[in-house]
């Protein structure tokens with residue numbers, strides 16, 4: 001199963017690398033978002049308890065999550081065209097486990113996302129942020145889990161879609177709000193109570209937590225914090241469930257009435 | 258090898274659209290090692306049948322066995338012995354020819370020396386030898402189609418389903434492909450079910466099935482099918498109103514006269530009967546006739562006869578040399 005998944009994932013990556021405009025788009029958009037918003041918000045961002053933190057720094061992990069989201073969405077959008085009239089037709093009739101088909105896409109998307117977000121991590125020292133060695137390990141784990149969660153969710157949603165424009169709509173009204181309500185743009189503490197609840201059940205909030213934590217918490221000691229562990233568990237569950245859900249969708253055959 | 262028993266498939270309707278029955282109690286069985294062609298007007302349900310045969314859709318009712326395995330219950334077992342060419346391209350345009358082949362080999366667990374051997378065999382008939390590293394998007398439509406076909410032959414399937422595989426190929430590559438396919442098919446005893454609108458492809462296959470509106474109308478060897486409508490036929494092109502002359506011929510000769518576009522066809526004529534008939538028609542109704550001829554029926558005529566309508570336009574167009 002893994003051999004097939006890796007072969008399919010490699011295809012995703014090759015395709016990505018061959019479309020320079022996609023590489024540029026995926027990296028440049030979040031980067032611009034970060035720099036412009038960071039510069040614009042500059043001094044007006046003073047939430048209680050975070051007086052020392054510039055907006056550029058506050059927003060930094062949020063942009064990372066955004067990159068992971070975009071990479072997954074871009075990878076999953078091809079599912080719609082590929083399934084009914086393209087490459088996936090041949091994969092679906094091949095003697096491969098349905099999970100391998102899902103994993104191929106998800107791992108491909110994750111590899112692409114990792115390259116982008118690791119490049120972006122180079123900016124950390126310029127913000128005065130530092131990572132311990134174990135912190136790097138935890139950070140990469142956070143990247144991978146989050147990316148698998150997004151790609152799995154993207155796969156699940158795209159499989160049910162007939163058109164790419166429908167998927168764009170889902171992206172705008174569902175995936176982007178998940179990200180906006182994750183604490184990426186503003187801290188959860190300042191939001192109204194109802195929004196607080198939404199944010200807490202939002203897996204992207206927890207993804208942001210486990211990506212932000214290594215920049216501030218050091219290394220090993222993070223594993224002793226219940227807040228961190230809870231978020232880690234939520235993100236892992238999200239990733240696992242979205243993979244299972246996607247696999248079930250792929251296995252289901254359309255039925256005549 | 259392929260056994261289809263009273264298969265019915267109805268697509269669920271939506272608010273704007275009534276449910277549509279694409280297959281209607283269709284039964285068909287293809288023997289092991291047989292080369293069968295499936296033909297039928299557009300929308301007659303061929304692709305629907307293929308979606309079911311490759312395990313992508315579950316029919317409303319009926320049963321399908323491939324190689325003795327119940328396809329509807331165990332599609333994953335059937336996939337191992339199945340090769341499918343889809344009506345729409347299934348190659349990745351952004352990848353090179355060889356990359357496409359390699360991924361496909363990975364899906365079927367073909368590695369190392371096996372891969373090069375299968376690959377050489379599958380590419381032998383194509384014009385792709387010096388283009389293996391070229392991306393598929395930079396190939397012509399026909400060459401891209403060749404990649405598709407090579408990809409499927411590479412996995413050495415025991416049962417091969419092809420949905421209009423030669424669409425877009427020029428006559429030479431179509432012939433090459435069919436020759437290669439028939440050679441592989443005979444050498445390996447592959448069972449082939451292929452849809453096609455090009456009747457010249459069907460002349461030397463084992464059996465030809467003709468379906469219409471989800472029902473199987475005929476399934477027999479090309480010879481037997483042609484014998485169905487006699488060994489000769491007289492084709493008349495009337496000068497004026499087609500139906501007028503049709504009515505006259507029917508009344509005066511007491512023969513079945515079929516209209517096909519602007520022609521009238523007198524079928525089921527045996528050898529040697531055609532000429533006297535032609536002469537007597539010409540003698541009596543000369544003024545109303547633009548042209549008249551005798552021809553030996555081919556499969557296209559059988560198709561017209563059986564489905565009661567003209568061959569779809571685009572099929573005719575496909576026959577034109579490019």
Ligand SMILES: Nc1ncnc2c1ncn2[C@@H]1O[C@H](COP(=O)(O)OP(=O)(O)OP(=O)(O)O)[C@@H](O)[C@H]1O
Pocket residue numbers: 268269277278279297298299300301302303304305306344
């Ligand atoms: N996804 C679908 N939903 C609803 N109806 C469909 C769907 N796919 C096909 N049909 C209908 O089922 C019928 C059979 O279609 P099918 O594609 O099997 O025909 P076909 O014989 O392959 O035609 P062609 O020669 O044009 O390829 C048609 O009436 C078509 O409109």
Ligand SMILES: [Mg+2]
Pocket residue numbers: 303304305344420
């Ligand atoms: Mg079709």
